[in-house]
Amino acid sequence: MxxxxxxxxxxxxxxxxxxxxxxxxxxxxxxxxxxxxxxxxxxxxxxxxxxxxxxxxxxxxxxxxxxxxxxxxxxxxxxxxxxxxxxxxxxxxxxxxxxxxxxxxxxxxxxxxxxxxxxxxxxxxxxxxxxxxxxxxxxxxxxxxxxxxxxxxxxxxxxxxxxxxxxxxxILPTGWMAAENAEIEPGDIVAVWGCGPVGLFAVQSAFLMGAERVIAIDHFPRRLELAARFGAETINFEETSTYDALMEMTGGIGPDACIDCVGLEAHGGFVDNIIDQIKVSTFLGTDRIHAIRQAIIACRKGGRVSMPAVYGGFVDKFPLGALMEKGLTLKTGQxxxxxxxxxxxxxxxxxxxxxxxxxxxxxxxxxxxxxxxxxxxxxxxxxxxxxxxxxxxxxxxxxx
The missing domain is CATH 3.90.180.10 (Medium-chain alcohol dehydrogenases, catalytic domain)
Structure with a gap:
């Protein structure tokens, strides 16, 4: 064959x-x-x-x-x-x-x-x-x-x-489970990092589960356009600060739930991401984790973080203190x-x-x-x- x-x-x-x-x-x-x-x-x-x-x-x-x-x-x-x-x-x-x-x-x-x-x-x-x-x-x-x-x-x-x-x-069950792990409640504001296939299904699933607003984050115009078809608000991270935009869009509180659909190959010219890329290229690291870092920092206190994205190894500069001090819940898995x-x-x-x-x-x-x-x-x-x-x-x- x-x-x-x-x-x-x-x-x-x-x-x-x-x-x-x-x-x-x-x-x-x-x-x-x-x-x-x-x-x-x-x-x-x-x-x-x-x-x-x-x-x-x-x-x-x-x-x-x-x-x-x-x-x-x-x-x-x-x-x-x-x-x-x-x-x-x-x-x-x-x-x-x-x-x-x-x-x-x-x-x-x-x-x-x-x-x-x-x-x-x-x-x-x-x-x-x-x-x-x-x-x-x-x-x-x-x-x-x-x-x-x-x-x-x-x-x-x-x-x-x-x-x-x-x-x-x-990818459809993955997007659905990503939204389920975010424990979405009616009226929630949900932020989704990455408008690839899983991210787009997570956007659709979040609305079906009762989210009032979904904010989709990416830098590919076509993918952001697809997210907008389902009613999502969009952020192009190459044109604006994602954190600042999310704070403005949520009245300074942050999203109720954040979903990382990016994973170990995060893009963007951010300081932490550049360091991650150097470590990957020199075999000092395996993953570029900018998206999950940002999701944890942006999520409101007492909120939920869902991580369907694939990561493979050990990472550093993980905001464990923010995860704990803000009382966040993180759920993930295949x-x-x-x-x-x-x-x-x-x-x-x-x-x-x-x-x-x-x-x-x-x-x-x-x-x-x-x-x-x-x-x-x-x-x-x-x-x-x-x-x-x-x-x-x-x-x-x-x-x-």
Whole structure:
């Protein structure tokens, strides 16, 4: 089969690799019909996430048709399914608490020490996201093996196009959980750092949860425009001081809840961010944490901070004193995707949640390397890239 493979920083290639097969009785094989490039994939593209190996197949946002099942799978051949990016057994201590991204059984035993060394516990198993998370082949390919297929995949009813439900695999539940972790109450003012895919879904989710005002922060005009479509007020951090603007917009109190959807690759010519960039470039640090610093400083006293954004290592200059003295609550974590998929599918069917607005470009799977480069280099125009096997090379579809 054809698949997108990682070979180093900014080096991803379409290659012919072995077809996947059934390994365990709960497995299923999915023929990919749509797969997407996630902002988190760019962390791999920029080689910020450790334990990648040459030839690893990328991709954790995908859906398709069931073509083969193990004897203990509950799926049937021919069904269309979306597949959560988290690999969870469904019956362990954490799964029984609906903490699916904390499941230890989604990770092979020989990968568990990597997470314990860095974080104290093993990581969750994730598709296409380094050997720290299991070394599983991802879904930017023609076919993929899905472990625990009786737990993760959600069958999609006939008549619903891929584009409407593809993001149930990751970014829609992630944006929703980000807003949920912010404990939004009716009348709240919510500030969202980053108007990438997760940030835009967090904006939409915050309004659905009762926020009176949502303030979206970014520097890409197109992304700020998309946030404004849902009624968000916007701040371009290249044109104004984010902290000063937030204080003015909230009467000096600060937002009730702040959501960091930026993560370890924060942009901007801020003093702390420049220092972080120097440390990353000289291997003295791993993360640029300007966004979460700013969210904590700006949040009102007694407020809530939600951090769906990805961070990878140890950081300094973290405003721990502000977090404590202001009495803030910080909630974070990989998304418990399976907890949300059924309810969010219903919201899509009932037209309560819009997903297709995000897609800017559709490419054939063979053009995945181009998709990565453009998504990385031209983030204003390339807001979301969907890859479709068999679409036809050169038949790029650009959203209106």
């Amino acid at each position: 054809r698949a997108l493979t990682w070979h180093g920083k900014h080096d991803v290639r379409m290659e012919t690799v072995d077809d996947p097969g059934i390994v365990n009785p709960r497995d299923a094989i999915i023929k990919i019909t749509s797969t997407a490039i996630c902002g988190s994939d760019l962390h791999l593209y920029d080689h910020f996430i450790p334990s990648m190996q040459a030839g690893d197949i990328l991709g954790h946002e995908f859906m398709g048709e069931v073509v083969e099942v193990g004897p203990k799978s509950t799926l049937k051949k021919g069904q269309r399914v979306i597949v959560p990016f988290t690999i969870s057994c469904g019956s362990c201590y954490h799964c029984n608490k609906s903490q699916f991204s904390a499941c230890p059984n989604g990770l092979p035993a020989d990968n568990q020490d990597l997470g314990r060394q860095g974080y104290g516990h093993e990581m969750a198993g994730l598709f296409g996201y380094s050997h720290l998370t299991g070394g599983y082949a991802g879904g930017q390919a023609e076919y993929v093996r899905v472990p625990f297929s009786d737990v993760g995949p959600l069958v999609i009813p006939d008549g619903i196009e891929d584009d409407k439900v593809l993001f149930l695999t990751d 998304t418990h995707v399976q907890r949300y998929t059924h309810a969010l599918l219903n919201a899509i069917v009932e037209d309560k949640v819009d997903t297709t607005f995000l897609i800017s470009h559709r490419l054939d799977l063979e053009e995945a390397p181009k998709g990565y480069k453009m998504f990385h280099d031209r983030q204003n125009e390339w807001t979301k890239v969907v890859l479709k096997p068999g679409m036809g090379v050169g038949k790029e579809a650009v959203a209106a």
